[in-house]
Amino acid sequence: MKNKILIILLGSLLSTQVAAMEWQALPDQAPAPKDNPTTPAKVELGKMLYMDPRFSSTGTVSCNSCHNVMEGGDDSRTTSMGVHGKTGGRNAPTVWNSAFHSVQFWDGRVNLLEDQAKGPVTNPIEMGMSDIEKAMDQVRAIPGYKIYFEKAFGINSMTVDNAAKAVAAFERTLITPDSAYDRFVKGDRKALTTQQQNGMNKFAEIGCIACHSGPAFNGPDKEFGDGFYAKFPTFTDNVYVQQYKLTSDKGRQDHTKKAEDAHMFRVPTLRNINDTAPYFHNGAVNSLPEAVRIMAATQLNMQLSKQDTNDIVAFLEALTGEYPQITMPRLPSANGKSINANPSL
Amino acid sequence: MKNKILIILLGSLLSTQVAAMEWQALPDQAPAPKDNPTTPAKVELGKMLYMDPRFSSTGTVSCNSCHNVMEGGDDSRTTSMGVHGKTGGRNAPTVWNSAFHSVQFWDGRVNLLEDQAKGPVTNPIEMGMSDIEKAMDQVRAIPGYKIYFEKAFGINSMTVDNAAKAVAAFERTLITPDSAYDRFVKGDRKALTTQQQNGMNKFAEIGCIACHSGPAFNGPDKEFGDGFYAKFPTFTDNVYVQQYKLTSDKGRQDHTKKAEDAHMFRVPTLRNINDTAPYFHNGAVNSLPEAVRIMAATQLNMQLSKQDTNDIVAFLEALTGEYPQITMPRLPSANGKSINANPSL
Numbered sequence: 164m165k166n167k168i169l170i171i172l173l174g175s176l177l178s179t180q181v182a183a184m185e186w187q188a189l190p191d192q193a194p195a196p197k198d199n200p201t202t203p204a205k206v207e208l209g210k211m212l213y214m215d216p217r218f219s220s221t222g223t224v225s226c227n228s229c230h231n232v233m234e235g236g237d238d239s240r241t242t243s244m245g246v247h248g249k250t251g252g253r254n255a256p257t258v259w260n261s262a263f264h265s266v267q268f269w270d271g272r273v274n275l276l277e278d279q280a281k282g283p284v285t286n287p288i289e290m291g292m293s294d295i296e297k298a299m300d301q302v303r304a305i306p307g308y309k310i311y312f313e314k315a316f317g318i319n320s321m322t323v324d325n326a327a328k329a330v331a332a333f334e335r336t337l338i339t340p341d342s343a344y345d346r347f348v349k350g351d352r353k354a355l356t357t358q359q360q361n362g363m364n365k366f367a368e369i370g371c372i373a374c375h376s377g378p379a380f381n382g383p384d385k386e387f388g389d390g391f392y393a394k395f396p397t398f399t400d401n402v403y404v405q406q407y408k409l410t411s412d413k414g415r416q417d418h419t420k421k422a423e424d425a426h427m428f429r430v431p432t433l434r435n436i437n438d439t440a441p442y443f444h445n446g447a448v449n450s451l452p453e454a455v456r457i458m459a460a461t462q463l464n465m466q467l468s469k470q471d472t473n474d475i476v477a478f479l480e481a482l483t484g485e486y487p488q489i490t491m492p493r494l495p496s497a498n499g500k501s502i503n504a505n506p507s508l
Numbered sequence: 509m510k511n512k513i514l515i516i517l518l519g520s521l522l523s524t525q526v527a528a529m530e531w532q533a534l535p536d537q538a539p540a541p542k543d544n545p546t547t548p549a550k551v552e553l554g555k556m557l558y559m560d561p562r563f564s565s566t567g568t569v570s571c572n573s574c575h576n577v578m579e580g581g582d583d584s585r586t587t588s589m590g591v592h593g594k595t596g597g598r599n600a601p602t603v604w605n606s607a608f609h610s611v612q613f614w615d616g617r618v619n620l621l622e623d624q625a626k627g628p629v630t631n632p633i634e635m636g637m638s639d640i641e642k643a644m645d646q647v648r649a650i651p652g653y654k655i656y657f658e659k660a661f662g663i664n665s666m667t668v669d670n671a672a673k674a675v676a677a678f679e680r681t682l683i684t685p686d687s688a689y690d691r692f693v694k695g696d697r698k699a700l701t702t703q704q705q706n707g708m709n710k711f712a713e714i715g716c717i718a719c720h721s722g723p724a725f726n727g728p729d730k731e732f733g734d735g736f737y738a739k740f741p742t743f744t745d746n747v748y749v750q751q752y753k754l755t756s757d758k759g760r761q762d763h764t765k766k767a768e769d770a771h772m773f774r775v776p777t778l779r780n781i782n783d784t785a786p787y788f789h790n791g792a793v794n795s796l797p798e799a800v801r802i803m804a805a806t807q808l809n810m811q812l813s814k815q816d817t818n819d820i821v822a823f824l825e826a827l828t829g830e831y832p833q834i835t836m837p838r839l840p841s842a843n844g845k846s847i848n849a850n851p852s853l
Contacts, residue, residue, distance in 0.1 A: 200512055214578055223589045228568065233839045239846040240853065244568045247593035250853075438841045440850035451844030478842070483841075491834045494578045496783045499796030499821070500582040504786035508585065508595075 185367065187378040188345040189434070189484065193262030193335040196275055196387055201332045204315040209333030210494040211311065212326055219286070219302035221246045222289035222503030226330065230258035232337060232489060235381050235438030241266070243444035245283075246291035252412070254446030255437050260336065262335040263379035266390035269414040269444045271429045274388035276331035282322065299323045304502045307495020317500070339435060339484025347481070355481055365471050370463050378431035378461030392427040395444070396461035404455045407447040414444070437480045452476050530712065532723040532828065533690040534779070538607030541620055541732060546677045549660040554678030556656065557671055557839040563629070563646035565636035566591045568847030571628070571675065575603035576832060577682060578784030586791035590628075591636035599791030602784050604831070605777050607680040608724035611735035614789045615760040616774045617734035621676035626668065626694070644668045649847045652840020684780055684829025692826070700826055707823030710816050715808050725778035725827065729816040737772040740789070741806030748802045751790040759789070782825045797821050 183502035195201050206496045214226040218326035222279035230236050230356055230421040238244075243255045253269050261267070267279035284298045292298040294501055302308055304319050344363075355363065366372060374393045382391030396409045402479045404410055413423040441447065442454040455475050467475070540546050561570040566693035574588040575581050583589075588600045598614050606612070606619050612624035628634035629643045638644040660750055661670045689708075691699035700708065711717060719738045722728055727736030743752045745785050749755055760769040773789055786792065787799040804812045812820070 174577050196644070214625040216576075217584055221589055221593070222583065222585050223573065231839075233836050234562075235841070238567065239562055239842065239848045241849050244566055244853070248566070248591065249593075273794075297685075298592045318548075368732055413577075437844050440842065440844055440846040446849060447851065449846055449849040472778055480844075486838055488837045490576050496828075497584065497785065499782050499785055499795055503584045504586050504791060504794040506586045506792065508589075 185372060185376060186347045186348045186363075189227070189260070189263075189338065189340040189378045191338075191340055191344075193260075193338050194387075195262075196277070196337055199202075199305035199328045199331060204311070205329045205332035206336055206483075207492070208308075208311040208315045209329035209331065211308070211494055212302070212330050213333050214492055215302075215494050216496075217305070217494070217502055218290070218292065218298040219246055220293075221508050222501075223292045226258075229255040229283075229289070232258065232486075234506045235259065235435050236261075237339065237439050239440065243289070245286070245289040247350045249288035253444050254420055254441065255482050256431060257435060258334055258337055260338050260379050260434050261431065261482075262338060263377075264381060264429065265385040265387055269428050269431075270418045271292050271390035271392060272415075272418045275297075277324075277327045280327040280330040280334075280394060297324050299326060301502050302326060305495050305497050307498075310471045311495070336411050336487070339486055341372055341483040342434070342484040344478075345484065356477065356478045358474055360478075362471075362476070362479070362492065363481075366478055367473050369459065369465060369467075369471075371458070371475070374462070375433050392424075392429050393430050393462070394426050396426070397427050398461050398464040400464075401460040403460055407443070407457070408445060409443070409461065412426075412444055433479060434482045434484060437483050453477065455479070502507070527553070530717060530721060531708075533691045534605070534608075534683065534685040534687075534723045536685055538605075538683050539675070539732075540607075540680055542770060543546055544573075544622060544673045544676060545658065549656075550674045550677035551681055552837070553656040553660045554674035554676070554833070554837055555649070557655070557675050558678050559837055560647075562650070562838050562839070562842075562847055563643045564591055566853050567636075567846075568593050569635045571603075571625070572602040574628075574634070577603065577831075580604065580780050580785050581682065583608075584785065585655045585785055588634070590631070590634040594633035594636075595630075596633050597785065598789050601776060602780060604682050604829075605724050605779050608777065609774065610721075610727060610730040610732055611774055614773050614776075615763045616735035616737060617760075617763045621679050622669075624681075625672040625675040640668050644671060646847050648669060650842050652843075654706050654767045655670070656840070658746070671824050683830070684831055687779070687829040688826040689823075690829065694698065701822065703819055704823045704826045705823075707816075707819035707821070708826075709817050711823055714736075714804065714810060714812075714816075716803070719775045719807070720778050727775045730732055735768075736775050737785045738775050738807070739771050741771070742811040743806050745809075746805040752788070752794050752802070753790060754788070754792075754802075755791055757797065778824060779829060782828050798826065800824070 213226040216223050224245055229238045231238055236259035237255045242251045242253060244250050256269065267276060269272045273279050281295055285292050285295050289314060310433050312320045312325060315329055339467065343354045374382060375417040385391055390413060395403050399410065410426065437451060440451065441449040448454050448457060452472050455472050456467055459465045558571040561568050569591055574583045576583055581604035582600045587596045587598060591594050601614065607621060612618045612621060618624050619738050626640055630637050656668065657665045657670060660674055688699045719727060730736055737760060741749050746757065755771065758770055760772040782796060785796065786794040792801060793799050797817050800817050801812055804810045
């Protein structure tokens with residue numbers, strides 16, 4: 164009996180310590196690389212480019228098509244649908260708080276949002292342009308864009324690199340502080356319900372926080388380019404692996420070709436996870452409680468009780484932040500001539 | 509010589525009279541049917557539904573996909589692209605100032621924006637839902653929508669008709685007064701350049717205004733359901749008809765099956781026409797000056813001089829209004845479960 168009390172005391176002491184050491188609120192600003200400080204002029208231009216479908220091959224797909232800032236920063240699909248109804252192999256990661264990742268894409272194959280922004284433009288199943296310079300030619304063919312590039316980058320600045328810098332600058336404003344969790348961590352002890360606090364402690368105790376640490380719940384603070392990866396699934400002796408085809412995708416190995424990168428994925432943020440179903444790299448799981456059960460089984464070799472699952476889900480719901488209000492940009496006019504008119508498209 | 513002066517005087521007298529009689533600024537509010545007065549709660553809900561792609565069959569197509577309010581209220585394509593990359597047969601009309609049309613669609617086949625809003629949802633090449641109630645089931649499956657329907661329409665109000673009413677209410681806010689033309693008509697004589705004023709007079713003198721009259725340049729004021737149509741092309745003895753396949757589409761006849769409706773189309777608004785290329789029901793013409801030349805030839809049996817064409821284009825550019833700033837809605841969350849997750853889509 165004495166021992167039992169001691170264990171309980173120790174347990175609550177440990178979890179208090181975890182709370183004191185580990186829980187961090189989201190910063191009010193996202194980090195930016197030295198050569199691309201975030202400025203209002205870049206953000207304004209970047210927002211236009213982010214929302215503009217006209218430089219995709221069909222004129223129908225923008226960054227926002229798959230990373231919809233009116234939703235959870237994704238598209239609610241299993242895998243995204245690009246030009247001509249083509250679909251890809253992985254679930255669209257949320258753009259919200261993507262600025263807090265030290266590498267981009269599920270496999271971390273690029274270091275910066277600036278690099279990421281260029282990828283989908285020439286991906287044949289996303290925006291489908293044959294060449295990134297051809298996409299930029301489309302932007303250059305819209306007279307109204309010139310002034311916004313000049314405001315952001317000076318004269319003669321309509322380049323792919325600057326377009327990508329502007330999009331990245333806009334994306335660095337897409338952060339969601341002030342969740343119930345953030346208010347709790349900052350001292351408002353009523354911001355979380357008892358169940359959410361129980362879930363928060365459980366999240367730490369069972370080890371979720373070993374990977375999902377830091378202010379964005381995506382791992383420790385790292386320099387750009389230094390990715391934080393985990394093997395998913397780590398434990399395969401459970402019903403979920405086959406049911407949701409969790410080992411079909413080799414993850415980072417497809418990029419690096421190294422055996423040790425098999426099934427390694429960047430640890431995703433958990434912020435706003437209640438708004439980003441379906442889940443995982445393959446989008447195969449369409450239930451947040453099920454996603455929690457799967458993570459416990461595949462990463463911690465643990466079968467969660469219903470109560471613990473519900474408590475953790477309640478805690479995860481407290482990670483939904485305040486989305487900033489975004490005013491729609493006016494996309495510059497092509498002035499009496501469309502850059503997308505083509506009866507064959 | 510005397511006669512020539514008299515004619516010039518008479519001409520300028522006539523054009524002054526035309527100006528006094530005919531030129532009208534855009535009203536600050538769009539008309540609404542009696543059973544759907546525009547309210548802030550409906551507009552708020554309607555904006556969400558308008559922007560929400562989740563109740564299309566793929567989860568990728570919203571009203572805004574083809575009628576993009578960040579652009580000219582259209583999609584800059586020849587014909588729109590809906591689900592699975594399918595394309596339709598007619599050019600997407602602009603949503604801006606569509607509230608000033610007495611009938612909707614190119615062929616005027618429905619009377620109200622409320623009716624129009626339902627059409628694309630079940631069109632297999634637009635939003636592609638098999639049944640409008642199934643689309644509404646998708647909306648009903650998103651818990652966060654309920655409160656917005658209640659605010660707009662009261663309890664138990666999540667119906668197709670109310671969704672359409674909300675979208676129509678939002679669309680009635682999509683109007684663009686305060687163009688240079690409007691300021692000119694209201695007394696600011698410096699609002700138009702001399703060339704634009706020349707174009708304005710030419711527009712009246714040669715007869716464009718016979719059809720493109722009224723504050724929205726889409727015909728006389730009419731009751732909802734009483735459409736204003738014109739035969740296009742009226743004159744076929746010109747190079748344009750074959751070049752741009754202007755007689756391939758039977759227009760309103762396809763809907764009414766009446767011989768007299770062959771090639772009859774609703775007279776479209778000319779407001780913001782500089783932002784809505786490509787032009788005409790088939791989107792075949794990708795140049796505003798060319799569109800002006802074609803209209804003169806096919807509707808007025810007239811070959812315009814280069815000067816007159818340029819002047820009229822300059823006037824049409826003065827019809828671009830002030831687009832209201834629109835704040836992006838936050839689309840209600842589906843709470844840890846996507847309504848669009850399906851690996852087969």
